[in-house]
Amino acid sequence: MSERPDELARAIEATLFATEAPLTLAVLAAHLGDADPAQVRAALAGLAGHYSGRGIEIVERGGRWHFQTAADCAHLLRREREQVRRLSRAATEVLAIVAYHEPVSRAEIESIRGVQTSGGTLDVLMEAGWVRVAGRREVPGRPVIYATTPEFLQHFGLESRRDLPGIDDLRAAGLLDPVDEAYEAMALQQPEVADEEE
């Protein structure tokens, strides 16, 4: 990013600065008078680079772009911050399960946690705007399935679900697979594994 940004970059800066909600590339391009999305994307990348390391940054969260303050400036801003939602432990765990397993049904959440999940927990997450109903699973009973929202990614500073901490390792270790699948896989690979226990 040079010191003298071009008109498109300036327009993007002004628009992202003024917007009330993060903007997708498509909405941003349309707002800029039907600019070429490829050019907008390139300009966004340039701007993100320019602001990187400054007190404010341009970031992408779930396909939506916005300005935010740098994380290490938080101590300055804390005194006037809004109250961040504090989640109960149950809600936190349920949120993690939804995020790492989505889309996921309530029964699947409960089977991981080994405890019934009260409807209130999912309600709290949905009210916070982090979890949404993502349809029904086409199995008997057609259970409702849940997934995370773009606001979830924004709130936790994730560009996409691929940025979920450790998700690749968890997947590689099979820890995102159901117990049944994992057990069968293990039983196939090493039939004697159960005996090692003793």
Added chain:
Amino acid sequence: MSERPDELARAIEATLFATEAPLTLAVLAAHLGDADPAQVRAALAGLAGHYSGRGIEIVERGGRWHFQTAADCAHLLRREREQVRRLSRAATEVLAIVAYHEPVSRAEIESIRGVQTSGGTLDVLMEAGWVRVAGRREVPGRPVIYATTPEFLQHFGLESRRDLPGIDDLRAAGLLDPVDEAYEAMALQQPEVADEEE
């Protein structure tokens, strides 16, 4: 301003960005952990220089500093999308009467049209920028009088109102002949009816 702002500049950026209202130098310095106001002032000047020419700027207004959208990018915040709409028949008539008779009061328009004119019709013409209030007529009641605007002439490609076809031209064009018009309308509806009888 270098590409790598110092910590004070970063802190100022983050604070000015996140604040709800513009901050005075004193408040800003206090907020930054009792920074030296002279240093803060110098950093602000540096930042103002850095943002100058970008899409957002750091400016001082009445002793208070804040981020704002660059003035020439302000149009992006409030875009207008034009919707083309044809003037209604009634509005076209009123516009024509204003053009031929200006300045003209609403009562005069109504007497020429032979029907009541709703206030909304004149509003539309004024919104379109073709008709303006041209004062009041110095008669009892001091009615508002209306006239056309330069935009009117421009839209219709007229140099002046004298370019409007005169009554004689209209008559020659068959636009002023009620008898003929009525006769033609009848003739068109039932052309050969008399002959069929025999």
Added chain:
Amino acid sequence: MTGEGLMLQDNAASPGDEWVTPASAPTADEALYLELDGWEGPLDLLLDLARRQKVDLRQISILALVDQYLGYIERAEALRLELAADYLVMAAWLAYLKSALLLPREEQEDPSPEELALRLQLRLQRLGAMRDAAARLMARDRLGRDVFVRAAPEGLRIDRKLKWTCDWFSLVQAYGQVKARTAPAIHMVRERPVMTLESALERVSSMLGVTLDWMRLEEFLPPHAEPRLRRSALASSFVAALELARLGKAELAHDDAFGPLRLRRVRA
């Protein structure tokens, strides 16, 4: 045991330290942790106990874990702490699992106790993974806590503006029509050849006097009249025929629709 869904409002914890599980609190005396409200069910308690073996969850000893759990429950009962049913169910199941694991091999049921133990281990691994993931998630730079957006953004607006359009011809034509509509109109009736009802009455009744036979209406019309007079005469003669019938001087016959209309004199 399900203190779920509550939003804790206190702000005490530091980032990433959203909660403190009883077992992970830094003290050696396990007896202090017989407050079971801190766990999200028996699996959660098991996980905490397993973590205290300080080995990878893949290498924990299920038998040791079972003993720890059962010991825990016993002490809770000794202290007369109220235990939720699911903790007791888990205790009973673990006691069964332990005995099955220790039994001689021959008469093992299906599923085998080894399978059950492995499945329990897999479940603990999965719950442990999610608990860690939740903690790492909560420790991220969170919007409104660590990073901030503008407090009062102007917002973007798209105003729809009507742009009116009209063309020159429509304008001029509209004026022409206003003038045409309101101009004082002079109506002139063109002279037309007509046969009045009086003359038709006279003509029909006099012709009826000539004969007693039926005559068609057309026979009463002037024979060489121009078309427009003929139309007028037809209409007048028809009305005259009706009038004569009404007066009882003639009778009308009309055999079928749109057929010829006939009339003749009524004998006096």
